[in-house]
Amino acid sequence: MKKEDLLKILDAANWAPSALNLQPWEFLIVSGDKKNKMGKNYGRIVDKYTKDWDEAPDKAFMPRNEFINFANVYGDAPIVIVILTEASSDPVYRKAYLESTSAAIENMLLAAAALGLGGCWMTGPLGDEKHLRDLLEIPATREIVAITPLGYPAVIPQPRPRQDPDLTKKVKWLD
Template sequence: MELYAAIKARRSVRQYKPDMVPREVISRILEMATWAPSGLNWQQWEFMVLSGPKKDELARSYGRIVEFSMPPEGKRTPQQEGFLQWARTLGGAPVAIVALTQAHGQPGIRKMNLESVAAAFTHLLLAATNEGLGTCWMTGPLNNEAELRKILDIPAGKEIVAITPLGYPAESPEAAPRKSLDEIVTWIGFDD
């Protein structure tokens, strides 16, 4: 797939087919993630690839934090029930990928690390799209970070940056409208 086409085709997928993604495909996607730019070329990203019981534990953890923020059962809207089901199962995705970086106490270095991993995560999502796979950039599970760290045995020296389910999409979401460049770009030093 051509790069611009992949950028425009990428969607936040929330329903997946149960088919397992071959390990060699996941490895190709992760390799493309490592070609992202990084601050000082430290390449400060690490990835955990989960399937099976650990992936299911991660999903249940996310489901608990989502349910905590909702009205009680019987008082939820159908949309809330649908979102809760998505959270509890990650939409049925067979794989989840967790992006990590080294924790750092110096704010500038911490920001550099987070931005570098975010760049790699973007590459990961685009590479997955190129492979015909769906993803969904998630930070919501971090609202239950203490439990997530315990489930995945993540040491204090690591910071969780983002999570994505990964699988073959069972839906084709429409593209969300984008803001026009006039709304978000300030041109300085250009003649009109």
């Protein structure tokens, strides 16, 4: 992946709208040994989370072992981006920080797709926050919002079906 492309993606994120123009997002670009350690930890989280999938295979969107192998190496992505925001105990500010940073994440993923790269918005790896905080030295003043691996996709997945493709249930017109 070209550094120039990565910077374009991060620049798109940085141009997201934000409550009170606070621009509360921060990005950790993780590769090498730290990425490998994050993968092993995500693998352990998935292992625990999917313990009962063998008995209920219909729950699985992919076979359990495949999911664990995927998690262990973050799907072979060369980097993972950890997205942080300001931490706040005030519910109004917390919402503002999380929503603004979510807008930045979506910008980032759209810019990545436009450049032929692939990512995946993930909160599953936050199942062991302490590990992430210790490994990446994330202070208590920051909330971890999500993680996305980033790399050239091996396959382009089919779009997932929409629950309400005609927008008859999810949209209410009022006048």
